[in-house]
């Protein structure tokens with residue numbers, strides 16, 4: 001198969017869909033790899049590194065899309081890329097279609113097969129291709145919060161870790177999945193007081209065990225959120241229902257109960273965000289203020305550390321990408337977990353939560369959802 005990877009064009013997105021190591025694995029499987037010139041530079045990989053791995057270099061994204069059967073990317077397609085899609089393309093990338101009807105329309109119109117990293121599942125009910133970037137984002141959330149609390153950054157002037165005699169920040173984490181646990185561990189590691197609100201009791205047990213009880217866990221009810229909000233200096237939004245739009249957990253009228261210049265970090269912004277007042281921001285201009293509360297809503301947080309993130313992402317995506325390159329869409333029939341990543345096929349939505357979020361009908365071409 002001809003496997004292509006264009007340069008990412010989202011604002012401040014320097015990750016790359018294929019590292020030279022991954023490109024070399026595709027070549028070893030007998031595939032042709034086509035990289036857009038400069039695609040890896042932001043992550044520290046030169047065209048020469050890719051050529052050494054056996055890849056060819058294309059002058060622009062148009063050439064990559066035109067001469068590839070499968071496109072391996074990091075972020076969702078940007079509008080300038082919509083016209084480059086062909087009906088026989090397999091697109092393998094983060095898509096986050098639930099809050100993005102414009103991209104969904106373009107994918108449906110193209111006739112392509114679009115496989116979203118974030119809805120591929122595993123046997124442990126996990127999301128193996130979302131997890132590595134959630135680990136990165138959970139950790140970044142904490143140092144973004146610590147920086148945003150600084151006075152010259154517009155914050156309340158609180159030292160995240162405190163000093164002897166002065167309390168540290170109190171951090172409220174909504175959702176104790178991969179982002180939530182990584183944020184909680186990082187925050188307690190820096191000396192903050194941390195509360196995680198979760199709906200899954202086994203997950204709260206796990207958090208309690210791995211943090212040695214240093215993180216307070218509470219069942220996530222409306223009452224618990226209302227009680228915790230006024231005490232928090234930082235709130236990290238990290239809830240997810242795979243494929244669906246994030247639920248709204250904090251309404252605008254609740255901001256008045258919060259401390260002035262407290263910080264909301266909405267990591268779930270890529271699925272629409274879990275605070276009513278969230279709107280996507282970029283690394284260039286990450287924050288804005290609503291009713292005295294600072295909002296940070298960057299949709300590609302791991303893009304700030306492209307070297308670490310590209311390697312971590314490729315470690316996870318490579319086996320699935322190789323299966324697709326080796327067997328084409330037959331790989332989906334063979335692996336129901338990979339098939340759950342399929343969001344769009346030949347002009348139809350193929351994921352129930354994505355269809356529901358977009359108000360569109362959906363079809364189960366490989367019978368994976370019928371199995372529950």
Ligand SMILES: NC(=O)C1=CN([C@@H]2O[C@H](COP(=O)(O)OP(=O)(O)OC[C@H]3O[C@@H](n4cnc5c(N)ncnc54)[C@H](O)[C@@H]3O)[C@@H](O)[C@H]2O)C=CC1
Nearest residue numbers: 133134137175177178179198199220239240268299300301
């Ligand atoms: N902004 C960014 O750059 C990035 C964003 N993300 C996003 O972060 C979000 C979280 O991802 P993960 O942690 O990997 O998901 P996850 O599935 O591991 O965790 C989500 C957790 O939310 C919990 N949950 C669901 N509803 C809840 C509620 N009402 N109250 C409390 N907890 C609730 C679930 O039980 C689960 O444990 C996703 O939207 C993901 O796409 C991930 C990486 C980067």
Ligand SMILES: CC(=O)C(=O)O
Nearest residue numbers: 094133270299300302
């Ligand atoms: C998960 C995601 O959207 C990201 O890493 O940018």
